[in-house]
Amino acid sequence: MKVLPVKLPDVGEGVTEAELVEWHVKVGDIVREDDVIAAVMTDKATVEIPSLYSGKITELAGEIGQVLPIGTDLVMIETEAEEVEDQPLAPAPAETPADNGAKKPETTKSAEPKSSAQADKTAEPAQKARPRPAVSTSANAPRIEGALPMAAPSVRARARDGGIDLRQVPGTGPAGRITHQDLDAVFSRADHPAASRGPGLPRSPRIGSEEIPVVGMRRRIAERMALANARIPHITVVEEVDVTALEDLRAKLNDSRGARPKLTLLPFLAAVLARALPDHPEMNAHYDDEAGVITRHAGVNLGMATMTDAGLVVPVLRHVEALGLYDIATEIARLSEAARTSKARREELSGSTITVTSLGPLGALATTPIINPPEVAILGVNKIAMRPMWDGSQFVPRKMMNISASFDHRVIDGWNAAVFVQKIKSLLETPALIFVEV
């Protein structure tokens, strides 16, 4: 028998530490070589760590959410002394008693007093009346007054208030009496079946709560959002945009696209920003508030807020100004796929100079986007809806869309923000302007 560590391996170039996001094993589990024992997360990706040995887990390195340096002993595994990998059946019989060894003591313990209590019963009839745990731990302890559960009036009242049918509650008190502790146990079982509800109480409050550790990706998002919202005084401008012409153009282009990718609204937005930003260099900038420096960027690297199973990520579309509409569409599709499957490279997730956020059909009437620091502007687009618009003589149906743009008010004045939003509005409303070289 030998106890060997599985160390946290080098999970990526330049990575010195990783956050523990999931344990696949617990102490006492039997693992085989290559079984996944844990998942850790780095800046880039979540990596599953396999076991190097077969054996029993005797120790775990830490709690979920803990950041561990590379090389830490992740788990300790008790292995068979010899190399026994090619005898898969051999460890099994040896492991079974070991497994039992971990769990058995409880059952053996509780079984012993029971048998001695029974011995008492026959040996000392004088002791018969003394209540014994062996009797009282049974849910169906003898209840003398018919089927009525034994419980103090306060326990009964509490059960009624909570919609619990005491007949379903095992009593652990003397003589099978249901105690407040027994009720606590029922209340803490959030998934307690409908059986726990009294017949006269069709509705009952749901009791209990669930604690979810904020770790990994979620923690990173939380920290960034908190930082952005705390540090940056946001000014949000909401404007109404008539996208009828843009939508017509998009439909025409998609009808005749052939083998080219289908165009969504996002490539047009990217093109609009690429067109507008040269006139508004203050928007395509990074503000290092600690150094007190604003860095204006020549190229437009567009961050695209993307929802993935793990949460919000922002892949970056580089040098939009150098790309055609279809190139943009192709690149967007590739990046979002990479982000969704957690395959995006580190450089594909950093370096944006301005960000676009869209919830598509869920885009609501207006939003208050949070800036992606150290950027100074973020453009949110809301849903498109057909609305009646007054054209001067009558109402006409127009496809309308709102845009909600937030700016870092420390470095962008309201007037500049308004002018920039108007510029985007005019480009979106007259899409020819995006492409015409004047």
Added chain:
Amino acid sequence: MRQDSCKLLILGAGPGGYVCGIRAGQLGVDTIVVEAAKPGGTCLNVGCIPSKALIHAADEFHAVRSLVGGNALGISASAPSIDLSRTMAWKDGIVRRLTGGVSGLLKKAGTRYVQGYARVLDGKSVEVTTPEGPLRIDAENIVIATGARPFELPFLPFGGPVISSTEALALPELPKRLSVVGAGYIGLEIGTAMAKLGVRVTLVEAAKSILPQYDAELSKPVLARLQALDVGLHLDAKAQGLTEDGTALRVETLGGPQEIPSDKILVTVGRAPVTTGFGLEDLGLSMTGPYIAVDRFCATSMRGVFAIGDVTGEPMLAHRAMAQGVVVAEHLAGLPTLWDKRAIPAVCFTDPEIVTVGALPGAQEGLAVTTFPLAGNGRSMTLGRSDGFVRIVHDPDSGLIAGIQAVGAGIAEMAGEFSLAIEMGATLTDIAATIHAHPTLGETTQEAALKGLGQALHI
């Protein structure tokens, strides 16, 4: 006709009705209580309270009388006399104070009180004949709390020398000879009091024993006391009626017919629920025998109609009615209350007193019994009364207490501990391990529990 309306209308201001009214008022339920007689019902006016007052007066009189001549305590006293009219005035004062208290409590709770005789029109409305003329009350819910009245024997109708407990508790003077038909707890309580006041009392009971609902062990100390008080006793005997001149009770005994000369004949053969004569029968409520059938919320078979107290059957006890009243009030106020009592204590203020709570021995198979005599209790000796015992019926395996009974002078005040034990699901160990103050009669309960565990100390 004047009209009124409310959410809850209670018919009867006895212990059930007035408690229901107070609790409903406290919970903000718009409530009216209608009472034909006085607030307090049978209990306060012609039952529990006046009978306890009479028993107390009789005990005092008897105590002084028993001191006449030599006694172990060394007290000398001369023969006492009693002016029963003053005794009755004292008793009436207590009753007045209590019934006045009930009116005040109802008022304080914000519940309206209407004096008058109600007639049920339908499940939502009644017409009350009040001193100010008829009043129609429409209610969302009606509670029937009309109680019970003494059962009348057809061959011994009330009137003349034949009286019920109501008249017996308001006699202007003591009869010389009193016959009591029915040796249940009411007959025994009043009969014993009369005997102590010097009346020649004869009990006539159709069953083979006094207090037929209890076992012989419980009634034996009472029987012994009756004999010591020189009370005549005819068991297995059936009253037949009055002699023609009305001065004697005709009784068919095992030894043949007898005539018992009597100035008054008290008939206490039970109480009948008041469920007819005021329109209730037209509702067609489901009945259980003569009683209104109710569920765990005291709801009857008609929606919005509830019943509490004696109209819902045995045991006809004030504290049961009160607890039912609370259930109905809280239920109608939207609280999750229901009837889930494990035990209803019953007390006979005989001499000695009897308390019973929960299961009697043999109520269920496998129950064990542990009994501790008052003779082993110091306090009972200092009170000069060591007759009686405390008896605990329990499960021999778990020690769970199923019932407690006790007989003894002053033992009625221990009823609370007995009921609490059963409601809490106590075991013998719970009582045995609880310190009971010394020297009190209550130690007997602890000793009985210890004895059941094989650990008795003082026996």
